[in-house]
Amino acid sequence: MADLSVNVAGIHSPNPFWLASAPPTNSGYQVMRAFEAGWGGAVWKTLGDPIVNVSSRFAGLNWKGSQMVGISNLELITDRPLADNLREIREVKRAFPDRALIVSLMVDPVREQWHEIVKQVQDVGVDGLELNFGCPHGMAERGMGSAVGQVPEYVQQNTEWVMEVAQVPVLVKLTPNVTDIRYTARAAVKGGANAVSMINTINSLIGVDINTWSPTPSVDIMGAHGGYSGPAVKPIALHMVSECARDPHVNVPISGIGGVSTWQDAVEYLLLGATSVQVCTAVMNHGFRIVEDMIDGLNNYLEARGIAAVTDLIGKSVPRVTDWGRLNLNYQVAARIDQEVCIQCNKCYIACEETAHQCIDQVPQANGKTMLVVDEEECVGCNLCAMVCPVEGCITMTDVSTGVASMSWQQRQAQTWTDVSL
Amino acid sequence: MNADAPVGDEIDSLHRMVYRPISQFEALQEANRCLYCYDAPCTKACPTHIDVPAFIRKITTKNLQGSARVIMEANPVGASCARVCPTEQLCEGACVLQKNAVPIRIGDLQRYVTDFARDRDLTLFSPGPSSGKRVAILGGGPAGLSAARELARFGHTVTIYEQKPHLGGLDTYGIVPFRLPVDISLWEVEQVRKLGVEMVTGVRVGQDVDFNHIVNSFDAVVLAVGMGTVPKLNIPGEELEGVWDALALIEQVKSGLFKGSLGEHVVVIGAGNTAIDAATSACRLGVPEVEIYYRRTQREMTAYPSEFNFAKQEGVGFHWLSLPKQILGQGGRVTGIEFLKARFAEDNNGRPVPVPILGSEFVVPTDGVIRAIGQSRVTEFLQSSGIKTEHGVISVNSNGQTSHPKVFAAGDCIFAKGHSEAMVVEAAQQGKIAAASIHRFLSEKNG
Ligand SMILES: Cc1cc2nc3c(=O)[nH]c(=O)nc-3n(C[C@H](O)[C@H](O)[C@H](O)COP(=O)(O)OP(=O)(O)OC[C@H]3O[C@@H](n4cnc5c(N)ncnc54)[C@H](O)[C@@H]3O)c2cc1C
Numbered sequence: 047m048a049d050l051s052v053n054v055a056g057i058h059s060p061n062p063f064w065l066a067s068a069p070p071t072n073s074g075y076q077v078m079r080a081f082e083a084g085w086g087g088a089v090w091k092t093l094g095d096p097i098v099n100v101s102s103r104f105a106g107l108n109w110k111g112s113q114m115v116g117i118s119n120l121e122l123i124t125d126r127p128l129a130d131n132l133r134e135i136r137e138v139k140r141a142f143p144d145r146a147l148i149v150s151l152m153v154d155p156v157r158e159q160w161h162e163i164v165k166q167v168q169d170v171g172v173d174g175l176e177l178n179f180g181c182p183h184g185m186a187e188r189g190m191g192s193a194v195g196q197v198p199e200y201v202q203q204n205t206e207w208v209m210e211v212a213q214v215p216v217l218v219k220l221t222p223n224v225t226d227i228r229y230t231a232r233a234a235v236k237g238g239a240n241a242v243s244m245i246n247t248i249n250s251l252i253g254v255d256i257n258t259w260s261p262t263p264s265v266d267i268m269g270a271h272g273g274y275s276g277p278a279v280k281p282i283a284l285h286m287v288s289e290c291a292r293d294p295h296v297n298v299p300i301s302g303i304g305g306v307s308t309w310q311d312a313v314e315y316l317l318l319g320a321t322s323v324q325v326c327t328a329v330m331n332h333g334f335r336i337v338e339d340m341i342d343g344l345n346n347y348l349e350a351r352g353i354a355a356v357t358d359l360i361g362k363s364v365p366r367v368t369d370w371g372r373l374n375l376n377y378q379v380a381a382r383i384d385q386e387v388c389i390q391c392n393k394c395y396i397a398c399e400e401t402a403h404q405c406i407d408q409v410p411q412a413n414g415k416t417m418l419v420v421d422e423e424e425c426v427g428c429n430l431c432a433m434v435c436p437v438e439g440c441i442t443m444t445d446v447s448t449g450v451a452s453m454s455w456q457q458r459q460a461q462t463w464t465d466v467s468l
Numbered sequence: 469m470n471a472d473a474p475v476g477d478e479i480d481s482l483h484r485m486v487y488r489p490i491s492q493f494e495a496l497q498e499a500n501r502c503l504y505c506y507d508a509p510c511t512k513a514c515p516t517h518i519d520v521p522a523f524i525r526k527i528t529t530k531n532l533q534g535s536a537r538v539i540m541e542a543n544p545v546g547a548s549c550a551r552v553c554p555t556e557q558l559c560e561g562a563c564v565l566q567k568n569a570v571p572i573r574i575g576d577l578q579r580y581v582t583d584f585a586r587d588r589d590l591t592l593f594s595p596g597p598s599s600g601k602r603v604a605i606l607g608g609g610p611a612g613l614s615a616a617r618e619l620a621r622f623g624h625t626v627t628i629y630e631q632k633p634h635l636g637g638l639d640t641y642g643i644v645p646f647r648l649p650v651d652i653s654l655w656e657v658e659q660v661r662k663l664g665v666e667m668v669t670g671v672r673v674g675q676d677v678d679f680n681h682i683v684n685s686f687d688a689v690v691l692a693v694g695m696g697t698v699p700k701l702n703i704p705g706e707e708l709e710g711v712w713d714a715l716a717l718i719e720q721v722k723s724g725l726f727k728g729s730l731g732e733h734v735v736v737i738g739a740g741n742t743a744i745d746a747a748t749s750a751c752r753l754g755v756p757e758v759e760i761y762y763r764r765t766q767r768e769m770t771a772y773p774s775e776f777n778f779a780k781q782e783g784v785g786f787h788w789l790s791l792p793k794q795i796l797g798q799g800g801r802v803t804g805i806e807f808l809k810a811r812f813a814e815d816n817n818g819r820p821v822p823v824p825i826l827g828s829e830f831v832v833p834t835d836g837v838i839r840a841i842g843q844s845r846v847t848e849f850l851q852s853s854g855i856k857t858e859h860g861v862i863s864v865n866s867n868g869q870t871s872h873p874k875v876f877a878a879g880d881c882i883f884a885k886g887h888s889e890a891m892v893v894e895a896a897q898q899g900k901i902a903a904a905s906i907h908r909f910l911s912e913k914n915g
């Protein structure tokens with residue numbers, strides 16, 4: 047068994063899989079069940095002044111038979127009394143001392159309020175705190191959540207207030223609803239945060255019922271924008287994690303959140319610089335038991351590669367994330383179609399013919415079928431045909447570089463500049 | 469594999485599989501169709517309770533090694549079962565998609581995953597820390613292997629006694645090669661051997677070694693001797709050349725030892741799965757006309773519907789309500805078989821029993837007669853031990869314990885004849901139960 051344990055700024059966890067602060071971590075009963083199932087950590091549903099929620103609250107995006115590719119929610123922070131939550135947190139920590147128990151917090155941007163809640167929560171014995179500067183709906187209208195999280199100065203200020211009294215590691219959870227997440231991440235670090243977590247949900251309006259004309263999810267006949275999560279948001283989150291991971295000013299551990307459903311998703315997050323991952327929508331879809339395959343699959347992946355510890359993955363792909371201007375313009379790939387496995391659906395043909403560069407030919411065969419052949423001279427190597435191909439391994443993008451030395455746009459610009467100045 | 473290992477690539481039609489393997493493309497599509505039910509009915513319907521949604525989810529995450537572990541953990545002969553289980557009666561029959569769509573092809577997915585593990589010869593389990601206790605298992609079929617695997621994982625020292633040169637029982641010798649190739653069964657045997665289980669072959673308990681001696685030399689014993697040959701029809705002419713015991717025929721075919729020809733026409737007596745297997749083997753050996761004669765009707769036959777359909781597809785003819793009267797011969801060889809027509813009467817319990825219709829004799833000219841009317845019991849060797857049996861079936865409690873506290877039993881040797889057929893998967897589960905009971909028994913004795 048590989049060593050799956052991680053340490054996020056002093057928060058130890060037997061594996062990198064944490065539940066995100068959300069309905070699955072609403073109560074002691076739930077978190078206990080999650081820990082029994084094997085989750086390494088949990089971020090408790092955001093505590094603050096208990097709110098009143100609406101009904102209904104969520105809506106799912108189904109796509110071609112796959113349910114909940116994304117979900118949008120109108121739920122706010124906890125609606126349960128603080129005292130109940132604190133009692134249950136203490137019980138859970140006592141029952142599972144080896145797991146990471148982190149509590150998410152959100153109060154008005156007032157120093158005293160932060161001091162008050164941080165002290166109360168610390169007293170019951172938690173491993174860390176997460177400041178929710180991300181909730182994009184409802185709480186933001188009250189000046190909390192993303193209303194704080196979108197303004198770097200507020201992020202720094204609120205974090206500082208917390209750090210004045212915090213005795214356990216503090217994560218700042220960032221909102222993706224900003225132009226460049228590095229500014230708020232840097233602000234959190236400046237404010238003293240020990241780690242950052244991202245992303246919270248993305249502003250969304252997931253749909254309209256075309257029969258009733260009400261937006262979904264509907265409350266009475268009305269709707270409001272909600273927070274988007276689930277597999278569909280993973281690419282956005284991965285980008286934000288990698289941007290922070292390669293920013294020298296965000297030099298704290300990252301807990302990656304957004305669309306994690308499998309061990310493979312977790313590997314991607316870790317490679318791009320996350321130390322742990324957090325999961326919400328996938329467990330809402332399938333239950334806590336999915337963590338069994340996450341642990342098993344991650345372990346098998348590491349063992350198969352002779353990697354002793356999961357921490358050896360952290361950040362390994364970060365040096366390979368760069369700016370467009372540094373990509374090698376002399377690198378060239380071309381599509382190759384394996385005729386043995388091709389099923390002649392012609393999807394690659396029409397994709398290339400109509401929406402790319404017209405370099406796949408339909409060559410008639412003696413048996414009346416057509417063979418699909420790539421004109422490698424014309425192929426620009428865009429990957430589209432391989433992406434639309436339903437047969438795994440049928441279209442391979444093959445390196446056809448001519449051996450010319452690597453040259454990026456930046457290098458070319460510099461050279462042109464030199465040429466001109468000569 | 470040794471020279472005496474069952475082989476048989478001489479006859480290709482015998483190895484052309486009934487079902488083709490599922491491709492990676494299909495496997496992924498099918499796996500993604502699984503709803504991942506909670507408290508899933510498929511898992512409940514599987515006698516070994518394989519966590520079906522879990523192993524299918526692992527296909528979607530490309531954790532095939534983990535998937536194989538889930539399958540084999542619950543079922544030590546899960547690779548064989550992927551091919552021989554009547555899934556439409558078990559897991560697939562319970563799939564919730566049955567109602568609105570088509571059930572998930574669980575058996576095919578299980579085969580896909582276990583093939584992956586076999587191709588790479590993955591080692592999925594390791595033995596537990598030694599307990600110092602020794603357990604003997606009599607019979608190396610699915611029940612014995614399953615018990616051995618579990619006992620070894622509990623840390624007990626296990627010795628299997630098997631009369632045949634190879635283990636695997638009917639998986640190795642009895643289930644036709646075009647449904648279960650022998651290498652699958654032998655891979656499962658190797659998985660058990662790797663756990664340090666000692667396998668003593670070519671030793672028949674009760675003949676080559678005394679049963680009571682074994683009971684005295686070990687801390688516990690598992691009886692997993694299965695059943696025996698096909699009983700005689702008890703009609704004149706059974707000694708003629710061309711009269712076969714179905715199991716002996718299948719064993720020869722599967723071991724590649726069958727040479728020669730069965731002739732142009734063969735009659736099979738019986739309508740259980742053994743009869744179907746014998747009849748379809750005859751078809752694949754090239755016999756142009758193969759007919760099954762059964763004393764009851766299609767409704768009472770114990771062959772699974774899928775098996776029945778398969779036999780019809782292979783060209784087997786079926787005749788109902790026919791009682792064999794005598795086998796006819798010339799020069800010591802079969803030339804035909806005489807039947808009596810039967811009708812149903814009620815027995816004391818109100819069950820329909822076939823009774824002969826007087827004067828309804830008819831003769832079917834044939835080159836061969838295969839009897840496939842079930843299997844005899846092989847528990848005579850227990851007589852001196854005082855272990856309780858009923859009509860040759862070993863009596864056990866729900867823990868698999870016999871009337872002797874140290875002796876447990878599993879598989880076909882505890883299978884009381886009912887309306888169903890014995891199954892590999894049941895034998896596997898009973899082997900697990902016996903092992904768990906022995907582990908408790910030995911731990912309690914310790915503590
Ligand atoms: C033709 C045929 C087709 C079948 N098809 C299917 C099918 O498609 N699907 C399905 O689920 N089930 C099928 N079955 C049933 C299935 O094979 C059995 O239920 C299963 O093999 C029982 O396992 P077992 O370990 O109890 O017995 P067996 O497989 O019979 O194994 C018993 C072992 O004990 C050994 N043994 C016996 N006596 C002694 C002794 N005195 N000393 C040492 N060793 C001894 C035997 O040599 C044998 O290896 C079929 C059975 C037959 C006969």
Ligand SMILES: Cc1cc2nc3c(=O)[nH]c(=O)nc-3n(C[C@H](O)[C@H](O)[C@H](O)COP(=O)(O)O)c2cc1C
Pocket residue numbers: 066067068069091092104117119120121122123124150178180181219245246247273274275276277279303304305306324325326327328
């Ligand atoms: C119904 C719902 C309620 C949520 N409530 C909170 C919350 O109280 N506090 C918080 O920090 N994040 C909350 N989130 C955001 C999640 O913690 C997480 O950041 C987001 O869902 C992305 O992860 P996912 O794709 O795994 O769901 C909520 C998400 C959902 C779907």
Ligand code: SF4
Pocket residue numbers: none
């Ligand atoms: S999951 Fe369904 S039953 Fe449960 S609270 Fe939500 S709407 Fe109600």
